[in-house]
Amino acid sequence: MGLKPTVAFNHLGCEKNRVDTEHMLGLLVQAGYQVDANEELADYVVVNTCSFIEAAREESVRTLVELAAAQKKVVITGCLAQHFQHELLEEIPEAVALVGTGDYNRIVEVIERAEAGERVKLVSPEPTYIADETVPRYRTTASSVAYLRVAEGCDYRCAFCIIPHLRGNQRSRPIESIVAEAHQLAAEGVQELVLISQITTNYGLDRYGKPQLAELLRALGEVDVPWIRMHYAYPTGLTPAVIAAIRDTPNVLPYLDLPLQHSHPEVLRAMNRPWQGQVNDDVIHRIKDALPEAVLRTTFIVGFPGETEAHFEHLLAFVERHRFDHVGVFGFSPEEDTPAYDLPNPVPEAERDRRREVLMLAQQPIAWAHNRDHIGRVVDVLIEQENPATGMAIGRSARFAPEVDGLVYVSGAAPLNQIVPVTITAADTYDLFGDVAPVIAAPTPALTLAP
Incomplete structure (x- = not known):
């Protein structure tokens, strides 16, 4: 038997997509395939695509076209494959296979069939698969961080969101399965687990008949x-x-x-989130009362169809009132196959962009004030990068989630992939700066001689 072909991966999109990529890599490595980071040297390039919003689709298509132009054998997986399962093979003749979001576990079979000369299409109409701790996984993140998927899919039907169409209804893993994988990751030296699903607070509803997030968190406390x-x-x-x-x-x-999306009850009703407008303020106050050290991140959509200037001013005041630690803002993206696509009173793109800019500018002094509050404090920092040339290390405090929040730039020797105490000496809008704090040894107890 000759050598099996070499496969490279091009990962696009969210952390849920990343976990799918890691399982595909794990399955291929287990089956004896060579995996190479260099697409030019690979026989096949698997592109795990995103189709959440227009900009993500454009990036996915651009990547596919570039690989096709380089005459690579392309395997299209992920959300774009699920979304445009009837068009992609026709439009990209260089693609040798199309794999939906519920079929990535069959990636070895796909490559085998492609090697035999078949043009493969594996797209389940309704994705139902979810990997558990027994499925091999080849991690692509920093060795200190791992994403741990607790559920897949979504039962909500927000008017702007295409995720249920792409990923199916919610399906939760058993608590025992999640905890077993968490122990595996801990044994690999992981310092931080990020629990992910579409609606993590709904974890377990489909499996146990009621949400079981509190029980899951307590079980993970043993890891x-x-x-x-x-x-x-x-x-x-x-x-x-x-x-x-x-x-x-x-x-x-x-x-x-907290993906709040908006503050005004009328906009939230139009988004098919009618329950939320009545609870936003109350929930935030309850969190801050019960968890005074809570770090709150949220995202908002501006320019949703029918959003008036008064609605936007309501959102602006909401952000200034609650002083979130981190805020992301997106201009509304009309998605086919969602109810919001055809809603009346669209907001012009230029106005959507203006509102996004205004909201982000309003958040900047708030974020800077939160960061300034940490000057002089000693905080734990997970060191993820080293720069020998500058002597600086780069990491994150517990306030910063990987890839979406700020960083902590640290002077002084700090061990990679470990959590170290850092004295914060300076701050800007998004990042912190500090020095490794000296570790003060506990005093040696005095020796007492027996009489």
Whole structure:
């Protein structure tokens, strides 16, 4: 038997896509395939695509066209493959295979069939698959951080969102499966686990008949990982039980990513999130009362169809009132196959851009003030990069999630992939700067001689 072909991966999109990529890599390596980071040297390039918004689709298509022009054998996987399963093989003749979001576990079979000369299309109409701890995984993130998927898909039907169409309804993994994978990752030296799903606060609803996030967090408290961070906490799911589990479980960070999307009840109703307008303020106050050290990140959509200047001013005041640690702002992107695509009273693109800029500018002094508050404090920092030329190390404090928040630039020797105490000496809008704090040894107890 000759050598198996070499496969390279081009990963696009979110951390859920990244986990899919890591499982595909793991399955191919387990099956004896060569994996190479260099696309030019690979026989096949698997492009794990994103189709969430127009800009993501454009990036995915641009990547596919460039690889096709280089005459690479392209395997298209992920959300774009699920979304445009009837068009892509026709439009990109160089593509040898198309694999949907619920079929990536069959990647070895796909390559084998492609090698035999078949043009493969594997796209389940309704994705139902979700990998568990038994599926091999070849991680692509920094060795100190891993994303841990607790559920896949979404049962909500927000008017602007295409995710249920691309990824199916919510399906949660058993608590035991998640904890087993967390132990595996801890044994690999991971210092931070980021729990991901579309709606993490709804974890377990489909499997257990009621949300089980509080129970999951407490179970993960037994895992030997210093930091556990949770992404995408919908406000209605932040029950007293969940907040208590965050407070009582030492390795669960009080970091909450709340995808609020808007503040005005009329806009939220149009977004098909009618329940949220009544709870936003109350939930934020409850979090801050119960978790005074809570770090709050959120995202907003501006320029949703029908959003008036008064609605936008309401959102602006909301941001200035609650003083979130981190805010992301997106201009509305009309997506086919979503109810919002045909809504009346669209906001012109130039006005969407203006509102986004105004909101981001309003957040900047708030973010800077939060960072300035840490000057003089000693904070734990997970060191992720070293720059021998400058003697600087780069990492993140618990306030900063990987890839979306700021960084901490550290002077002085600091061990890679370890959490070290750092004295913060300066701050700008998004990042912190500091020195490795001296470790003060505990005093030696006095020797007492027996009489």
